[in-house]
Amino acid sequence: MLEKITHLNELFDIYGQLLTTKQKRIFELYYHEDLSLGEIAEEEEISRQAVYDTLKRVAHLLENYERVLQIQKQKKENYELIRKMELAIEKKDFNGIKGLLEILKENMR
Amino acid sequence: MLEKITHLNELFDIYGQLLTTKQKRIFELYYHEDLSLGEIAEEEEISRQAVYDTLKRVAHLLENYERVLQIQKQKKENYELIRKMELAIEKKDFNGIKGLLEILKENMR
Numbered sequence: 001m002l003e004k005i006t007h008l009n010e011l012f013d014i015y016g017q018l019l020t021t022k023q024k025r026i027f028e029l030y031y032h033e034d035l036s037l038g039e040i041a042e043e044e045e046i047s048r049q050a051v052y053d054t055l056k057r058v059a060h061l062l063e064n065y066e067r068v069l070q071i072q073k074q075k076k077e078n079y080e081l082i083r084k085m086e087l088a089i090e091k092k093d094f095n096g097i098k099g100l101l102e103i104l105k106e107n108m109r
Numbered sequence: 110m111l112e113k114i115t116h117l118n119e120l121f122d123i124y125g126q127l128l129t130t131k132q133k134r135i136f137e138l139y140y141h142e143d144l145s146l147g148e149i150a151e152e153e154e155i156s157r158q159a160v161y162d163t164l165k166r167v168a169h170l171l172e173n174y175e176r177v178l179q180i181q182k183q184k185k186e187n188y189e190l191i192r193k194m195e196l197a198i199e200k201k202d203f204n205g206i207k208g209l210l211e212i213l214k215e216n217m218r
Contacts, residue, residue, distance in 0.1 A: 108184060108188060
């Protein structure tokens with residue numbers, strides 16, 4: 001569950017600007033401010049069901065952006081490659097660095 | 110003009126999957142198949158004005174995705190960094206490689 005929340009938050013960091021102001025606000029109240037569905041409903045003057053539906057819809061939108069654009073996936077892969085390159089640099093392993101840079105280049109096409 | 114078309118096509122490659130099927134088709138007929146507005150209107154059985162509006166709307170959507178997500182901009186920056194790293198590797202310039210990797214890492218946050 002915590003893993004799923006972390007995942008959603010990472011996607012929100014990347015794709016949040018593509019959501020509407022209202023979608024963003026409800027997401028933040030729930031996931032960042034830790035308000036309950038009922039509390040958000042009261043604050044936004046909408047039904048509890050509407051809050052629930054919005055959260056569902058936002059999760060679906062964020063997952064869909066990632067499915068199509070894969071920014072998060074690529075970020076993680078590239079970060080792993082950079083970490084390996086740092087190790088290769090420490091060892092002054094030129095061929096290692098070269099090979100990793102080749103993969104990174106391919107990954108970024 | 111050619112520069113603008115190349116730019117739009119690059120954005121389409123990145124964000125095209127976020128468009129509707131119809132938006133994608135009209136973009137492709139115009140920019141890839143080189144059909145005129147009139148020809149597309151006939152093929153799609155819509156008005157010439159509707160074709161024009163769709164192309165305008167698609168350009169706006171693509172530019173907006175890039176404004177928010179900046180995938181293309183980051184791609185170009187990272188590609189430039191990788192090119193510089195390749196030169197630094199050729200020269201066996203360890204400090205150069207390290208510095209560039211640091212920038213690349215920062216860029217990918």
